[in-house]
Amino acid sequence: MNLPGSGIFKGMAVTALNFVGSFFDPKREKRLITEQYPEERPTLVETSRSFPFLIFDNDPETGIRCVACKICEKECPPQCIYIVQDKDANGKAIRRPAIFDIDISVCMGCQICVEVCPFESIRMDNIYEVSSYGRFGDLVIHKNQLLKSNEYYRQIHPTEAAETDARIEAARIKKAAAAKAAAEKAAAAKAAKEAEAKAAATTTQPEQPAQ
Numbered sequence: 001m002n003l004p005g006s007g008i009f010k011g012m013a014v015t016a017l018n019f020v021g022s023f024f025d026p027k028r029e030k031r032l033i034t035e036q037y038p039e040e041r042p043t044l045v046e047t048s049r050s051f052p053f054l055i056f057d058n059d060p061e062t063g064i065r066c067v068a069c070k071i072c073e074k075e076c077p078p079q080c081i082y083i084v085q086d087k088d089a090n091g092k093a094i095r096r097p098a099i100f101d102i103d104i105s106v107c108m109g110c111q112i113c114v115e116v117c118p119f120e121s122i123r124m125d126n127i128y129e130v131s132s133y134g135r136f137g138d139l140v141i142h143k144n145q146l147l148k149s150n151e152y153y154r155q156i157h158p159t160e161a162a163e164t165d166a167r168i169e170a171a172r173i174k175k176a177a178a179a180k181a182a183a184e185k186a187a188a189a190k191a192a193k194e195a196e197a198k199a200a201a202t203t204t205q206p207e208q209p210a211q
């Protein structure tokens, strides 16, 4: 049976052992659990996450995956995403955002925006040095700052990025197969229609009188 308060003394003994061991133990590196930040940078695990970013393929202008559907904006629990859809010269809506802001002073890193995005457009970054003296405006991150390449995503979350790439490739193959099947069906229907018309023309041809 443990005496009341004995856990405190056990804990203090472990602390004392590590303290003394950090000076004399040949393997003292393992006992030093603090890091001399910022001189020593922490090694982030692959699953670490902070705030969202937007992915583009090859080119930030033409390769942006986001289509401004606003699903993430609606689903974000603290409502810290603000999106305005882009328009062309005639005022017609374009499937991309003109404005995409995230207020990271409010974002709680829940990743719901990532989960609900149907276009694999938004992912969680692992940056952590974003402090600023400006409490409000300075912590609103704009589209040009949010846009990062798929290569960057592959670097920070390689496993997750590989799964995403595989899903995108599978969807591309499926879409191409569906388009090919539709084209073949249309061509077959056209050929059948032409054959039908030809047959009808042959049967309605008047018989030539006998000489």
Ligand code: SF4
Pocket: 052, 075, 076, 077, 078, 079, 080, 081, 102, 106, 107, 108, 109, 110, 111, 112, 113, 114
């Ligand atoms: S991580 Fe959560 S809080 Fe932050 S923008 Fe996405 S949905 Fe909103």
Ligand code: SF4
Pocket: 065, 066, 067, 068, 069, 070, 071, 072, 073, 083, 116, 117, 118, 119, 120, 121, 122
């Ligand atoms: S990030 Fe995804 S869910 Fe959000 S607006 Fe863009 S495409 Fe839609």
